[in-house]
Amino acid sequence: xxxxSIKGSGHVLSTETIDGxxxxxxxxxxHPATHGIFQNVLTVDGERILKAEPTIGYIHRAFEKLAEHxxxxxxxxxxxxxNYCSSPINNIGWHMTVEKLVGxxxxxxxxxxRVIVMELARISDHLVCNSVIxxxxxxxxxxxxxxxxxxxxxxxxxxxxxxxxxxxxGRIGGFxxxxxxxxxxxxxxxxxxxxASFKEFDTLLTRNRIFMDxxxxxxxxxxxxxxxxxFSGPNLRAAGVDYDVRAMNPYSxxxxxxxxxxxxxxxxxxxxxxxxxxxxxxxxxIIRQALEKMPKGDFHAHVPxxxxxxxxxxxNSMESLIYHFKIVMGExxxxxxxxxxxxxxxxxxxxxxxxxxxxxxxxxxxxxxxCFIYYQAFPxxxxxxxxxxxxxxxxxxxxxxxxxxx
Amino acid sequence: MMxxxxxxxxxxxxxxxxxxxxxxxxxxxxMLNIEVNRLQIVSIVKFLKESLEFNFLTDLCxxxxxxxxxxxxxxxxxxxxxxxxxxxxxxxxxxxxxIFIPTLTGVFVGANWMERETFxxxxxxxxxxxxxxxxxxxxxxxxxxxxxxxxxxxxTRTDKDDKFFGR
Numbered sequence: 001x002x003x004x005s006i007k008g009s010g011h012v013l014s015t016e017t018i019d020g021x022x023x024x025x026x027x028x029x030x031h032p033a034t035h036g037i038f039q040n041v042l043t044v045d046g047e048r049i050l051k052a053e054p055t056i057g058y059i060h061r062a063f064e065k066l067a068e069h070x071x072x073x074x075x076x077x078x079x080x081x082x083n084y085c086s087s088p089i090n091n092i093g094w095h096m097t098v099e100k101l102v103g104x105x106x107x108x109x110x111x112x113x114r115v116i117v118m119e120l121a122r123i124s125d126h127l128v129c130n131s132v133i134x135x136x137x138x139x140x141x142x143x144x145x146x147x148x149x150x151x152x153x154x155x156x157x158x159x160x161x162x163x164x165x166x167x168x169x170g171r172i173g174g175f176x177x178x179x180x181x182x183x184x185x186x187x188x189x190x191x192x193x194x195x196a197s198f199k200e201f202d203t204l205l206t207r208n209r210i211f212m213d214x215x216x217x218x219x220x221x222x223x224x225x226x227x228x229x230x231f232s233g234p235n236l237r238a239a240g241v242d243y244d245v246r247a248m249n250p251y252s253x254x255x256x257x258x259x260x261x262x263x264x265x266x267x268x269x270x271x272x273x274x275x276x277x278x279x280x281x282x283x284x285x286i287i288r289q290a291l292e293k294m295p296k297g298d299f300h301a302h303v304p305x306x307x308x309x310x311x312x313x314x315x316n317s318m319e320s321l322i323y324h325f326k327i328v329m330g331e332x333x334x335x336x337x338x339x340x341x342x343x344x345x346x347x348x349x350x351x352x353x354x355x356x357x358x359x360x361x362x363x364x365x366x367x368x369x370x371c372f373i374y375y376q377a378f379p380x381x382x383x384x385x386x387x388x389x390x391x392x393x394x395x396x397x398x399x400x401x402x403x404x405x406x
Numbered sequence: 407m408m409x410x411x412x413x414x415x416x417x418x419x420x421x422x423x424x425x426x427x428x429x430x431x432x433x434x435x436x437m438l439n440i441e442v443n444r445l446q447i448v449s450i451v452k453f454l455k456e457s458l459e460f461n462f463l464t465d466l467c468x469x470x471x472x473x474x475x476x477x478x479x480x481x482x483x484x485x486x487x488x489x490x491x492x493x494x495x496x497x498x499x500x501x502x503x504x505i506f507i508p509t510l511t512g513v514f515v516g517a518n519w520m521e522r523e524t525f526x527x528x529x530x531x532x533x534x535x536x537x538x539x540x541x542x543x544x545x546x547x548x549x550x551x552x553x554x555x556x557x558x559x560x561x562t563r564t565d566k567d568d569k570f571f572g573r
Contacts, residue, residue, distance in 0.1 A: 057542035062558075064527070065551055069558050100435055230463050230516035241488075243462075248491055339435045340484060340495065342464075351465055353482065364469040368484075376519040405542055 036401030071330025080166035086121035111253035125346030159183035174300025219393025233348025239267030411490035466520035527552035
């Protein structure tokens with residue numbers, strides 16, 4: 001009997017199968033290890049995966065069709081439900097798409113406020129992903145610690161917009177209200193406490209021998225293959241390609257901030273984990289800079305066609321009442337045109353391809369959902385690995401069912 | 407230092423490759439838009455990938471214009487050149503009666519699911535696609551839901567008046 005060891009993983013498996021029997025294993029649609037509703041039909045030889053066949057669409061909600069029937073400001077709540085771990089990025093990405101189409105210039109302060117909110121969302125998304133990698137390797141503690149931090153981020157969202165998960169944050173043209181003093185105090189407290197607890201989480205896993213043995217070499221992908229598969233975000237960067245929309249096509253004044261785009265080398269689970277860990281630190285760094293350099297000014301652009309007037313004006317200003325009515329009824333004039341706008345979502349390039357024919361709703365809206373595009377590489381990445389590594393590959397790719405199915 | 411790629415140079419290269427100018431070229435919101443026909447699409451994308459470093463297929467989708475007779479469907483490709491940081495949009499018009507287009511999976515593996523999604527929602531037939539099945543909808547559906555004449559809600563409903571809301 002001959003044995004071989006998988007690169008770096010420490011597992012020693014027999015090359016001979018027990019009796020050569022191939023089995024079909026149904027992983028999902030509802031399985032605690034998949035962290036979402038999607039099915040994988042695995043063909044396994046013992047523990048080893050010969051073939052994986054993903055079936056998706058279990059929570060498809062026809063967002064693109066819905067969007068063709070809703071006025072522009074009513075599409076924001078739909079975007080919440082794409083990647084629901086970082087809804088604010090989706091919301092703000094959509095606002096910026098409409099602003100690009102209409103030609104709205106938002107004040108610098110709005111850009112900085114948006115940067116703070118988007119980076120908070122990125123932190124919470126990466127925290128979920130990385131702590132879940134911990135759970136899947138058997139380390140539950142870090143998950144509990146990091147969910148406390150995520151809870152604090154949700155409280156920050158609550159201070160800005162009143163909601164926690166599906167945030168519907170901001171408006172076309174800016175924010176519905178300025179950051180209040182409670183938010184700023186809470187944010188300061190969060191920033192002060194985060195580094196210490198994040199360091200604990202980091203020391204728990206990053207250089208932990210057991211964890212490293214488990215994740216190094218699990219589900220690797222080369223830079224060439226990752227580009228072929230149109231990977232983006234941390235998964236592409238873990239493979240060694242320094243593509244980040246924030247750095248390459250800066251939006252919302254990202255060019256004003258100093259941050260590093262971390263990259264990995266092997267594109268395996270460990271690299272994806274490390275890239276996300278570093279991005280969390282960079283996000284904290286960006287938030288601190290944005291707070292420090294926060295310009296004075298308005299928290300919204302002066303675009304009465306799109307931005308609701310203050311409620312108290314409705315009873316004594318005719319214009320305000322007209323604008324209010326037009327916006328609420330979705331009768332705003334939108335120019336014709338087609339626009340593609342991309343933001344760096346927590347999972348990669350989140351793009352909005354919008355075609356307007358001048359009607360009250362988009363003529364066509366297509367979401368470029370990073371999850372949907374990179375999840376198709378999963379069969380290739382899982383092939384030949386053991387089942388437990390395939391679970392890790394899936395959780396480290398951070399496949400979010402809402403974004404996958406749209 | 408990033409090299410730059412101007413629209414003129416790009417168009418010139420495309421023209422040289424195709425032998426004639428693409429039927430339409432406009433720059434919308436900083437992105438060059440070109441239209442080619444379906445026989446040219448694979449060759450042009452391959453050329454852009456191999457010779458002009460358009461290595462990244464950002465997106466692939468379709469849209470439906472029922473009133474444009476003979477060109478009811480439009481397949482939209484977004485390509486990205488990371489080195490010069492240049493994005494490009496390519497469109498191919500298709501007739502409702504002849505909705506066949508060669509697959510791009512031979513050039514970009516990632517086109518696989520994007521084309522399946524386009525097939526699922528618009529019924530576009532991608533020729534030589536390795537696995538052209540529905541992806542988000544059920545296998546036994548007999549319509550393609552993003553086509554314009556497919557109503558969002560059951561049209562026999564009388565309890566809801568969408569006169570003021572909805573499109």
